[in-house]
Amino acid sequence: MTPTDIKQDTPRQPLPSFTGGAGSGSLFTTFFHIGLFTIGGGYAMIPLIETKVVDEKQWITREDLLDLMAVAQSCPGIFAVNIAIFIGYKLRGIPGALMSTLGCIMPSFLIILAIALFFRQFQDNVWVARAFRGIRPCVVALIAAPTFKMAQTAKITWTNVWIPVLGAFLIWMFGVSPIWVIVAAGIGGYMYGKLISLTPDPSHEGEGGINPQDSTHDSKPQS
Amino acid sequence: MIYFQLFYTFFLIGLFGFGGGYAMISMIQGEVVTNHHWMSMGEFTDIVAVSQMTPGPIGINSATYVGYTAVVNAGGAHWMGILGSATATFAVVLPSFILMLVISKFLMQYKHHPIVEHVFMGLRPAVVGLLAAACLLLMTPENFSTPSESPWQFWISIAIFVGTLIACQVYKLSPIRTLLFCALVGILLF
Incomplete structure (x- = not known):
């Protein structure tokens, strides 16, 4: 349950927060760029953030981005702007949040x-x-592409694959609001954590805590 | 005072607008068309169309456009309309800005707390589901056309979809270049 356990599987160590060229000006231009090419709603921003902020600048890890998406989705306001606010704040405090937000909405x-x-x-x-007839199918594919990489980051295995499948199905087929899916998943994770802490043998928990769904078998060979 | 009303209206929309741009649009419509009569339904439909087609989050685009149109419709000059845009955009972002700052601070502080970690362990797989759902929801006849309506557009759209996936996954082409290239394909082939 120490921080190092969690970072074991991430491909890159995150850089210290105040390095990596994350000046306020750089935050502004990066998010200006992202805002300029976010076409077709907030989720279209994810592939851009993935390439620019995660892969290129390495300001946050892919895992951070997943967590951030859950938070941004369950907060009111505009999804893409919420993400910009968080990243800016994480890197440069309130001035950073202001710059990333401005950059994101200026285009x-x-x-x-x-x-x-x-x-x-x-x-x-x-x-x-x-x-736009050419851009629309492209945007759908751009959103589909990070789904698979995110699935790896979220450590989806045969034991927990039902969570994203059920979530996507409820939203897609039954028009359930994504917020309820997030709330249910958060409560589920919390309950599972309680359950783990109640089990008499805590030796598996150190690594098992990484992913509640495969605590006993799958996570050991991975790490 | 229309600026104050704009600010108040969009502040509320920003505060209670859960669920992304499309959910917000119905709120904006209720306030702007039905409640305040700042513009006609036809004008609002045009604004939504432009907001979807232009770069940027749909919520920001529509707030900017509505702010401008509301002031100009009320008899304001162009520069007053621009001020209306700025007011609406600022107001719609302000609530989530404050909220996200508080949440970010809290989250960065308690990120490694066991309870927070367990909650996120449940959230991460679910977010993958959200992303998949966003993608499935966009697979509409509006975005891809249908084989019966326009076979040409349908199959080209499918080709663009598959081509983009391959370009991103295999050749690691940047999303921005892919978008520009697909726009060009659209201009040339449709």
């Missing part, structure tokens, strides 16, 4: 104002419509 603000002021017929433009 929207400028582009929408340009359209409102100069191109009112934007959505009827035939070239724009054509480009």
Whole structure:
């Protein structure tokens, strides 16, 4: 249950918070870039954050991003902005949060104002419509791609694969709000943790605590 | 005072807007069209269409556009409309900014507390499910067309989908380049 146990499986050690070129200006430009190419809703930001912030800059780990998505989803407000606020705050405190938020919303603000002021017929433009017919299936695939990598990060095995499958199914087929899925999963994790701590043999718990679903068998060969 | 009303309305939307952009749009519609009569339903539909098509989160895009339109419809000049945009955008972000700061602080402090860790152990697999659901929900005729409606567009869309997956997974092409390339394919083929 020590921090080192958790980091064992992550591919890279996270850099210390205040290094890695995470100046406030860098936060602004990075999130400006991300905001500029987030097309089709908040989840379209995930592949961009994954490549820019996790892989390229290494400001946070993929596991951090998963945790952050759960938090951002269960908070009110705009998913993508919530993620920007958290990353900015983690790296540079409140000024960092301000810069990342500004960077994230500035492209929207400028582009929408340009359209409102100069191109009112934007959505009827035939070239724009054509480009968007190409962009839409691409966005769906861009969101599908990180799902598999995230599944590895979340240490999904045959014993806990039912959690994402059931969650996705409830949201997709029955229109259940993602918030309820998050709340249920959080309570489930908490209950499972209680259950583990009640079992008489705590020797497995050190590693088993990494993933409640495969505490006895699967996690040892992994690490 | 329309700026104050805009601020108040979008602050509430930011505070109670759970569930992402699309859930927020129905809230914005209720407040802006039905409640305050700042614009017609037709104007609002146009705003939603533009918000979905332009880069950036849909909630921010629609707040910016609604702020501008509301002020200009009320007889304001363009620069006053821009101020309306800034007001609405600032107001919609402010509640989550404050909340997220508090939560981030708390989370960074207690990240390694056993209870927090166990909660996140349950959350992580579920988030993968959310991502999968977001993807499934986007597989609509609107995004891919249908074989009966337009076979050409449907099969090209499928090809773009598969091509993007391969480009990202196998060739590690950046999402931004992939997006630009697919936009070009759309312009050339549709």
